[in-house]
Amino acid sequence: MTSGETSKGLRERKKAGTRRALIEAALSLFERQGFDGTTVQQIADEVQVARRTFNRYFTSKEDVVLAHEDQVMEDLITAIDGRPRGESPVTALRAVFRTLLADPHWRRHELPRMQRVQLLLADNPALMGENMRRFAVREELLAHHLAERSSAGHSFHARLLASTAFAALRIAFQEWAGSPDADPDSCARLVDEALRRLDLGLDLPPLMEWA
Numbered sequence: 001m002t003s004g005e006t007s008k009g010l011r012e013r014k015k016a017g018t019r020r021a022l023i024e025a026a027l028s029l030f031e032r033q034g035f036d037g038t039t040v041q042q043i044a045d046e047v048q049v050a051r052r053t054f055n056r057y058f059t060s061k062e063d064v065v066l067a068h069e070d071q072v073m074e075d076l077i078t079a080i081d082g083r084p085r086g087e088s089p090v091t092a093l094r095a096v097f098r099t100l101l102a103d104p105h106w107r108r109h110e111l112p113r114m115q116r117v118q119l120l121l122a123d124n125p126a127l128m129g130e131n132m133r134r135f136a137v138r139e140e141l142l143a144h145h146l147a148e149r150s151s152a153g154h155s156f157h158a159r160l161l162a163s164t165a166f167a168a169l170r171i172a173f174q175e176w177a178g179s180p181d182a183d184p185d186s187c188a189r190l191v192d193e194a195l196r197r198l199d200l201g202l203d204l205p206p207l208m209e210w211a
Contacts, residue, residue: 015057022044022058023067026043035124039061065121069134072110080092080093088149089161090161090195092146092149094192101191107184111184118174118176118177135166140162146165147204151204168197169191169194172190173187
């Protein structure tokens with residue numbers, strides 16, 4: 001590895017660290033003083049960076065909350081594309097979430113952050129509305145990747161499955177986040193049960209030819 005590549009790697013890690021710090025500071029401030037009572041400048045001050053630094057990472061305080069949802073979506077798509085091609089879409093989804101929710105990093109870091117985001121969304125209708133608006137983009141992306149795994153192709157059925165899968169997952173995570181015993185195991189059970197129900201009636205046929 002060259003010195004230039006090493007420097008680039010250090011810069012990327014520093015940027016990722018700043019981004020994580022901004023998300024953590026924002027969530028903590030929102031929980032202490034409310035979403036509406038928190039400003040972007042306060043978030044930047046908490047991390048001891050300039051307002052313009054915040055703006056390099058996020059467009060608004062709504063964006064900093066929903067960034068975690070976007071990251072989960074990226075992880076989900078990457079994991080789905082890595083599943084064996086002979087699996088049907090819902091089988092792949094169930095396998096992906098079983099793997100993610102058993103991963104020590106996810107259980108220790110991502111799930112607690114997801115719970116905090118879900119509770120913020122539940123208390124802020126405007127924030128929930130913005131998240132639902134983004135759902136439309138995420139659903140189309142998921143539909144595309146699920147259709148790639150099915151002989152049904154890019155069809156009404158792929159879009160229906162993606163939309164219903166998102167609804168099932170959203171309800172499972174909301175139910176889990178508001179539960180008094182919201183531990184990783186209960187989350188894994190709820191998510192798998194939601195996708196199992198989906199598997200009973202809306203799955204797509206897998207690809208007939210695969211290598």
